[in-house]
Amino acid sequence: MPTATAFRPRHAIVLAAGLGKRMRPITATVPKPLVEVAGRALIDHALDRLAQAGIEEAVVNVHYLAHLVEVHVRRRTAPKVTISDERDLLLETGGGIKKALPLLGPDPFVVMNSDSFWIEGPRPNFDWLFTTWDEARMDALVMLAPTVTAVGYSGPGDFVMDKDGRIRRRPERTVAPFVYPGVALLHPRLFDDAPDGPFSLNLLFDKAIEAGRLYGVRMDGIWVHVGTPEAIREAEVCVQESAA
Template identity: 70%
Template sequence: MDEAGKRPSKIEEMTEKKTFRPKRAMILAAGLGKRMRPLTATTPKPLVEVAGKALIDRSLDRLVDAGVETAVVNVHWLADLVEVHLARRSSPKIEISDERGALLETGGGIVRALDKLGPDPFLLFNSDSFWIEGSRPNLEVMFEAWDESRMEALLMLASTVETVGYAGPGDFVMERDGLLARREERKVAPFVYAGTALLHPRLFEGAPEGAFSLNMLFDKAIEADRLYGVRMDGLWLHVGTPDAIAKAETKIRESAA
């Protein structure tokens, strides 16, 4: 309550809320890129170009626009090529999480990098997808929606039927307040995880050592009612196969027309 004993209105509470802006991010770039072969026989998937720009640079440019200062990038397959490419960038600052010795999957890779990511919530990007913005910058929407008191993770979600390069049954159903639940078996879910998330380091408390999927921790957060999502505005482009490159390039040309 204020000095006069009045309870702040909902609008006043929203106005007073300070938007969280992460300064660090992680880009998952250590995968083998098997579905992208034969391109990835000699080129790591993060360096595959779409419309003249490497996939990983699309992620890094997005982070710069959002004010992220440091990006941790994990490397494994053709790691030297990824490191040489990243050394050419002046921003954001790049820190390498080396997985040459063993591929740790999505969850294990983040656990390996936690010391570099620090104690605050951080952004996570998959390096094989990006999006064409809609009317509002999607990362800004995520930052505004973040609520550390309720969330362990906040996922960017795309409509299952409004994507490029994705043909699966979806991942999640979402309540009006953003709370997420898994798709039921043999059913189609309205939303697919778009490969971008805001994660609190406490999500990884008690996580196993070695290789494991981040999905295991998403399920743990669901059980605690602490996994949330926001629907992205725009078009999600998943570039997981050679065929998807041409489809993504077509959509990029159409959006620029």
């Protein structure tokens, strides 16, 4: 259930350090965050969403073709961008966020994949995410896209959700109704006792599931999975149709 007063985070981290292997050959010379959809780099679509949601400062982690990403994002005026440098060692999603925690402050913050791309519904999704946040019950609140309406995604889904919004993993050999599109609101305490070095954020999601403190909110609109060169055209068609 949404809380009476929406929490409004000031900080976010955009995960932009991945290798983009499935986007090759494009990513042989262009890092995936700079791949363009509808005339705009994927990372700009993500940062634009954050700016519209009132995020004031965004950390961007970099590794592959790091200099290109760094030069690109430093041209922005909103949100203010700080670089978390992973040139020496790619830390994966969890390790990258843990390294950036000193830049993110003591309050809950947004994590967003640089290729998180969606067509908004009637209500902005970040408004719904922030309104649903309840620090007393949650260590993490993830945005969930319905698999049946996702564009460019054909997998079995990631999560099931109960009537109270608590989520758990898809049981083996089943199909789940929701996929994680790479957007969440996290409390820094989720990283208490997290390992050093590279590790997946999924490790901490599983920890939160065991504690009953991982919740989800259903995305409004359409999530577009931009994972391959072929998916770029699908995403652009969605943008054109939404503007018609």
